[in-house]
Amino acid sequence: MDSDASSVSSNSEPEHELSVFERIGEHIDSFSNSDVAYKVQRDTKLTRALDDLACSPFVSFQSPVGTATFKLLVKGEDAGTWMNPDVGVLQKHATPSPFGRGAETVLDPTYRNGTELKADELAFSFRGKESQYEQFVNRVEAELQTSMFVGKNVSLKLYKLAIYGEGGHFDWHRDSTHSDAHHGTVLVALNTEWEGGELMLRHQGVETIVNMHPTKHLRKSGEELQPVVVAFYTDTEHKVMPVTKGTRLVLQYDVEVVEQPSEYGATPPSYTPMEQAFLRHQHIESHINTYPNLDQKLVQAVVDEIRELHNGGTTVVAFPLTHLYRKASVKKKYLKGTDSALFNALENHFNVVLHPVLIRAIEDGNDDDCLEEFFAHKYQSSEENEEPSRAKRQWGRVFENASFYLPRVSAILQLSLPNGAHLGNEAEIGGEARYYGAGMFVEPKSEE
Numbered sequence: 001m002d003s004d005a006s007s008v009s010s011n012s013e014p015e016h017e018l019s020v021f022e023r024i025g026e027h028i029d030s031f032s033n034s035d036v037a038y039k040v041q042r043d044t045k046l047t048r049a050l051d052d053l054a055c056s057p058f059v060s061f062q063s064p065v066g067t068a069t070f071k072l073l074v075k076g077e078d079a080g081t082w083m084n085p086d087v088g089v090l091q092k093h094a095t096p097s098p099f100g101r102g103a104e105t106v107l108d109p110t111y112r113n114g115t116e117l118k119a120d121e122l123a124f125s126f127r128g129k130e131s132q133y134e135q136f137v138n139r140v141e142a143e144l145q146t147s148m149f150v151g152k153n154v155s156l157k158l159y160k161l162a163i164y165g166e167g168g169h170f171d172w173h174r175d176s177t178h179s180d181a182h183h184g185t186v187l188v189a190l191n192t193e194w195e196g197g198e199l200m201l202r203h204q205g206v207e208t209i210v211n212m213h214p215t216k217h218l219r220k221s222g223e224e225l226q227p228v229v230v231a232f233y234t235d236t237e238h239k240v241m242p243v244t245k246g247t248r249l250v251l252q253y254d255v256e257v258v259e260q261p262s263e264y265g266a267t268p269p270s271y272t273p274m275e276q277a278f279l280r281h282q283h284i285e286s287h288i289n290t291y292p293n294l295d296q297k298l299v300q301a302v303v304d305e306i307r308e309l310h311n312g313g314t315t316v317v318a319f320p321l322t323h324l325y326r327k328a329s330v331k332k333k334y335l336k337g338t339d340s341a342l343f344n345a346l347e348n349h350f351n352v353v354l355h356p357v358l359i360r361a362i363e364d365g366n367d368d369d370c371l372e373e374f375f376a377h378k379y380q381s382s383e384e385n386e387e388p389s390r391a392k393r394q395w396g397r398v399f400e401n402a403s404f405y406l407p408r409v410s411a412i413l414q415l416s417l418p419n420g421a422h423l424g425n426e427a428e429i430g431g432e433a434r435y436y437g438a439g440m441f442v443e444p445k446s447e448e
């Protein structure tokens with residue numbers, strides 16, 4: 001058994017995956033095939049090829065549009081500008097920020113200490129051209145469509161303004177999603193003086209610190225302060241370190257995936273948008289590996305390995321998606337980053353079906369000599385429109401000609417991290433916003 005199996009828990013007394021399963025299991029409605037599982041394979045050629053595709057889940061860039069003229073109004077009251085905000089006025093109207101813990105929306109300053117203004121309490125009016133704010137939004141959307149959301153059409157929606165005074169912070173969490181189409185968060189810090197309050201992002205065990213202080217930008221009209229735009233997928237764990245001095249003001253936007261632009265037609269081409277992304281991204285700073293991996297050799301390695309497994313008798317080759325999704329968002333049109341790129345590539349060669357999945361660990365043996373075996377189960381789908389699978393049952397419990405290939409780094413295991421249960425802003429109302437792991441189930445094309 002691969003020793004990485006234990007790395008899903010970071011307690012000093014590691015929590016066993018089985019209890020994790022039971023804890024997650026409490027919230028699960030049902031399995032469609034609870035008695036039939038996929039054997040989990042680890043440390044194989046395919047899992048290594050999938051690991052090679054890993055990339056980081058965020059972009060950060062300087063605002064491409066001047067924002068110096070953007071005014072801030074809170075409940076109709078003048079609160080300065082983006083680059084010179086009136087902290088006192090904003091604080092006067094703000095209310096404490098809650099967050100989701102399990103099924104509850106709670107206030108707990110030891111986990112999150114900050115206040116906020118909701119989008120409907122804010123307005124931006126402009127001294128200059130009215131359209132400049134629209135231009136800012138459009139340009140940020142355009143950047144995202146060539147980086148994190150290649151081949152998709154996205155729309156930015158203001159969600160709130162977060163205010164962190166001295167001692168303000170927010171511990172590790174994933175942002176709660178506000179619709180099935182909501183797949184990213186954009187943050188823009190206004191120009192105040194603050195120290196500490198670093199934004200930390202964690203993906204596949206790697207933590208990154210992002211500097212959100214507005215930076216100087218040289219324009220024709222002279223030097224101008226510009227905000228930094230930070231975007232990440234909603235399922236990316238992140239944290240705001242304690243502010244040690246001053247006040248940190250951050251605008252938060254939801255990124256929604258909307259209908260495809262008509263020029264792409266029904267199905268966007270698999271690779272062209274990514275090549276465009278690569279060209280367009282030459283000018284963006286701090287973006288190394290920030291978009292789906294562009295190396296077609298690595299994608300081809302995955303294709304070749306799947307074909308080899310099919311030829312060897314594994315009719316259904318399954319593996320986890322890199323990202324977590326709402327159950328209703330486990331759909332081609334909502335796939336994020338690497339998941340989207342890989343799906344498009346595999347679809348050219350195979351039949352590919354998506355499905356929410358849960359990994360279960362079964363302990364075998366006593367405490368000193370404990371062996372674990374992993375199994376993957378499909379959750380009941382929100383839409384039972386799956387193509388029929390050719391997987392055959394073995395002893396009625398495990399598919400004999402199907403396997404689930406679990407890479408070393410995989411969000412599906414992160415679900416069991418102790419912090420995984422915390423969501424930004426509010427709990428999952430009715431459970432529909434809960435994050436699920438999911439898998440791609442790849443079979444040879446029917447005519448082959």
Ligand SMILES: O=C(O)CCC(=O)C(=O)O
Nearest residue numbers: 162187199240250424425
């Ligand atoms: O203020 C920030 O940088 C991020 C805040 C955050 O993560 C949240 O409110 O969900």
Ligand SMILES: [Fe+2]
Nearest residue numbers: 174175238424
């Ligand atoms: Fe957040």
